[in-house]
Amino acid sequence: MIYNRGNPLDFDGWAQSGLEGWDFAHCLPYFRKMETFADGPDDWRGGDGPMHINRCKAEHKLYDVFLRGGEQAGFSVTPDHNGYRQEGLHVAQSFIRDGRRWSTANGYLHPAEDRKNLEVLSNTLVNRIMIENGAAIGVEVVANGEKHIVTCDREVILSAGAFNTPQLLMLSGVGDPRRVAPPWHQPQGRGPPGRPQLGKSSGRKPAIHNQLRRLPGLRTQSFRSCEVRSAMASDEKRTGRDELL
Numbered sequence: 305m306i307y308n309r310g311n312p313l314d315f316d317g318w319a320q321s322g323l324e325g326w327d328f329a330h331c332l333p334y335f336r337k338m339e340t341f342a343d344g345p346d347d348w349r350g351g352d353g354p355m356h357i358n359r360c361k362a363e364h365k366l367y368d369v370f371l372r373g374g375e376q377a378g379f380s381v382t383p384d385h386n387g388y389r390q391e392g393l394h395v396a397q398s399f400i401r402d403g404r405r406w407s408t409a410n411g412y413l414h415p416a417e418d419r420k421n422l423e424v425l426s427n428t429l430v431n432r433i434m435i436e437n438g439a440a441i442g443v444e445v446v447a448n449g450e451k452h453i454v455t456c457d458r459e460v461i462l463s464a465g466a467f468n469t470p471q472l473l474m475l476s477g478v479g480d481p482r483r484v485a486p487p488w489h490q491p492q493g494r495g496p497p498g499r500p501q502l503g504k505s506s507g508r509k510p511a512i513h514n515q516l517r518r519l520p521g522l523r524t525q526s527f528r529s530c531e532v533r534s535a536m537a538s539d540e541k542r543t544g545r546d547e548l549l
């Protein structure tokens with residue numbers, strides 16, 4: 305629900321490693337095209353895309369105190385972390401329209417539901433991509449316990465998430481089959497050999513989530529002089545929390 309673009313240097317790094325067309329300059333027009341940013345368009349932000357993005361409401365004065373405190377501690381505040389400069393303290397932005405979550409299904413899928421060239425198959429599992437002579441020609445799917453083949457004229461676009469995308473490729477014979485080959489599901493495809501690194505470079509994203517709470521019984525006016533306790537988000541069994549910031 306929070307909207308954060310990837311760091312531009314990551315995109316440039318991928319391009320430098322050989323992923324042609326994925327440098328940030330090439331991706332920026334697509335970011336702009338997808339979004340309607342509530343603050344309006346500029347060179348970095350879009351103004352008429354299907355995805356609606358707002359700044360989170362941070363109207364309580366303590367939010368500003370927090371940002372100013374960060375500045376005083378030597379950190380910078382960025383006016384738009386999805387714009388020119390990502391680094392810096394900021395108020396989060398999120399996919400919200402008219403007070404409700406705005407999903408990619410709202411932005412892209414539902415408006416296209418009536419198209420004749422679109423069919424959505426739910427409760428359907430893709431077993432493998434069918435590869436012939438090095439080209440993807442369709443997918444094998446299972447629905448209601450029955451296998452079906454869906455062929456394509458042009459291309460298969462695979463977007464099965466961070467884990468299942470490389471897994472499906474491996475089940476289709478691309479990459480190292482030993483990583484996904486339990487005896488009950490041997491890879492059946494005849495994909496291009498090699499690609500031994502497929503699925504091996506996923507990493508953890510470290511994050512520390514601090515939540516501050518006003519101590520029970522203290523009024524906001526006296527907040528500046530009171531102790532603020534910072535707690536890990538997972539420590540949610542505390543009682544008496546009367547306001548989360």
Ligand SMILES: Cc1cc2nc3c(=O)[nH]c(=O)nc-3n(C[C@H](O)[C@H](O)[C@H](O)COP(=O)(O)OP(=O)(O)OC[C@H]3O[C@@H](n4cnc5c(N)ncnc54)[C@H](O)[C@@H]3O)c2cc1C
Binds near residue numbers: 307308430431
């Ligand atoms: C707890 C959590 C919080 C997050 N919060 C945010 C956030 O606030 N903001 C943000 O930008 N990102 C957030 N992310 C990351 C974000 O959810 C992912 O980056 C994004 O969903 C990736 O989109 P995707 O379409 O590539 O994959 P996914 O959203 O993972 O979609 C893949 C789809 O493929 C389906 N699928 C997989 N294998 C098969 C198969 N064999 N056959 C048929 N279907 C299959 C899956 O069921 C799934 O529906 C969060 C992630 C998590 C886990």
